[in-house]
Amino acid sequence: MYWQEEQECRPRKELEQLQLERLRATLRRVGKTVPFYKSKFAEKHCDPEQLNTLEQLRSYPFTLKQDLRDNYPYGLFAVPLRDIVRVHSSSGTTGMATVVGYNKNDIVTWSNLVARILCGAGVTANDVIQIAFGYGLFTGGFGLHYGAECLGASVIPISAGNTKRQIQIMQDFKSTALVCTPSYALKMADVMMDMGVNPNGLSLRYGLFGGEPWSEAMRREINERLGIHATDNYGLSEVLGPGIAGECSECDGLHVNEDHFYVEILDPDTLEPVAPGEVGELVITTLTKEAFPVIRYRTRDLTRLLTEPCPCGRSFHRISRLMGRSDDMLIIKGVNVFPTQIESILFDIEGTEPHYRLIVERENNVDKLTIQVEVVESIFFDAMKQQRIFVDAIRKRMASELGVGVNIQLVEERTLERFNGKGARILDKREL
Ligand code: DLL
Numbered sequence: 001m002y003w004q005e006e007q008e009c010r011p012r013k014e015l016e017q018l019q020l021e022r023l024r025a026t027l028r029r030v031g032k033t034v035p036f037y038k039s040k041f042a043e044k045h046c047d048p049e050q051l052n053t054l055e056q057l058r059s060y061p062f063t064l065k066q067d068l069r070d071n072y073p074y075g076l077f078a079v080p081l082r083d084i085v086r087v088h089s090s091s092g093t094t095g096m097a098t099v100v101g102y103n104k105n106d107i108v109t110w111s112n113l114v115a116r117i118l119c120g121a122g123v124t125a126n127d128v129i130q131i132a133f134g135y136g137l138f139t140g141g142f143g144l145h146y147g148a149e150c151l152g153a154s155v156i157p158i159s160a161g162n163t164k165r166q167i168q169i170m171q172d173f174k175s176t177a178l179v180c181t182p183s184y185a186l187k188m189a190d191v192m193m194d195m196g197v198n199p200n201g202l203s204l205r206y207g208l209f210g211g212e213p214w215s216e217a218m219r220r221e222i223n224e225r226l227g228i229h230a231t232d233n234y235g236l237s238e239v240l241g242p243g244i245a246g247e248c249s250e251c252d253g254l255h256v257n258e259d260h261f262y263v264e265i266l267d268p269d270t271l272e273p274v275a276p277g278e279v280g281e282l283v284i285t286t287l288t289k290e291a292f293p294v295i296r297y298r299t300r301d302l303t304r305l306l307t308e309p310c311p312c313g314r315s316f317h318r319i320s321r322l323m324g325r326s327d328d329m330l331i332i333k334g335v336n337v338f339p340t341q342i343e344s345i346l347f348d349i350e351g352t353e354p355h356y357r358l359i360v361e362r363e364n365n366v367d368k369l370t371i372q373v374e375v376v377e378s379i380f381f382d383a384m385k386q387q388r389i390f391v392d393a394i395r396k397r398m399a400s401e402l403g404v405g406v407n408i409q410l411v412e413e414r415t416l417e418r419f420n421g422k423g424a425r426i427l428d429k430r431e432l
Helices: 010-034 035-043 054-059 066-070 104-118 139-151 163-172 181-196 216-226 337-347 382-404
Strands: 084-090 097-103 128-131 154-156 177-181 206-210 229-236 242-248 253-258 263-266 279-286 296-306 330-332 336-337 351-365 366-375 407-412 426-428
Touching: 010 035, 010 054, 035 330, 054 066, 054 263, 066 097, 084 139, 097 104, 104 139, 104 242, 104 407, 128 139, 128 163, 139 154, 139 337, 139 366, 154 336, 163 181, 181 206, 181 216, 206 216, 216 279, 216 337, 229 253, 242 336, 330 351, 330 366, 336 337, 337 351, 337 366, 337 382, 366 382, 382 407
Parallel strands: 128 154, 128 177, 177 206, 206 229, 351 426, 366 407
Antiparallel strands: 084 097, 229 242, 242 253, 263 279, 279 296, 330 336, 351 366
16 A cells, blocks of 8 residues: 555654755755756855745746756766766657756665555555556656566566557566556557457556546546556656656545655746645655756646645645646637647547547638547448537537637547557647
8 A cells, every 4th residue: 555654644744844854955955066056046045054944945946947958968967977877868849858867876766756656556566567668768667667676566677669569468477557658558458459359358457657648538448448447647857757746546636755856836927836726837846866856847737736635644745637738738719728628528428539639720820729539430431411410519519618619520440640658649730
């Protein structure tokens, strides 16, 4: 149930005191060892010795992805390169790569934090974990791998891709837990069907999915099709990789490993804190990282802070399922639309397949969003009139739930791209 019960269930008062001590130590250290923070702190007259409350962190400067790029590759490291035992890098979808490093202690901490997430999801040392995240500069593969080994589970480091082989191995090696992106889990379900493999005949029981936004409806679909209990876990390479937050078996928000991360949820425009329960941008400060600490890192990920106690007994606050990145948010005719909202609606409509693509164009200065969605054969080949009724129903539902009109284009099953890693379902053709 817990990996580090004492830490995961620590009374909040003690937790906050520990956070304050760790925060002060981190600020003190980066202020001395990282020139970037030293000059930023001086500019804003921030003195870690004067930090007496967690709230006082609000006067400290933010760290942006651009700051990591400007200091490429090692400029923000807080220890000499000889102490670094691992480097990861995120290419991102746009722009230059960012580089992060870990020393020996960081790897031990990271492994334990991922072990907590695995345990929270119900996985134990008796499980056989198939890790179908890419191994390499991406933090997903190695992050989950070390966590699973730390837990004492049997690890199958298969990496992403070669889906038929994944399923063969899943059958032969009796994998009980699958670790990958939710997009890839769906692809596996499709390939199983093609191969005539009945998921109920497998040993699979758990799915730990993360690395990209997904909806509650997609969880239901994956659970049903693979016959598993799927949980969500969140992280980002600039801060750690996986291991920052994960769901317990309640599946009602992701517990943040708050003894290692201090989180703020801020209004992305005013950068002021939003009230608990309100949506805002997640900003994270590391409390224990040695090689690559980050102060007030603006993740661009949007979520809500859930402060009610969880029946699981962990004292850590939760964040709600991530809505997506603020930079993934589509603004269609001035209305903010998240791909995960569209996904939820589509998954709810009988006859659609869980595969879609969003195409955004601008015609005569007016935005146009076309949703291509796969539909089951019977609908695709339906009489024109029936098909029109179906399309109209989806269009109406989208308009009422999203608040903006969209075009719907039905496509035949198996025509849209499938993903081995993070899904890329948006094609924005506008020149903004
Ligand atoms: O995706 C780390 C990770 C690997 C987390 C495996 C969980 C499992 P990056 O490649 O740096 O790191 O991408 C980080 O992915 O800022 C979010 O926008 C998105 N993301 C990650 N997990 C989730 C999630 C890894 N559970 C970026 N829900 C983040 C929604 C997620 N978005």
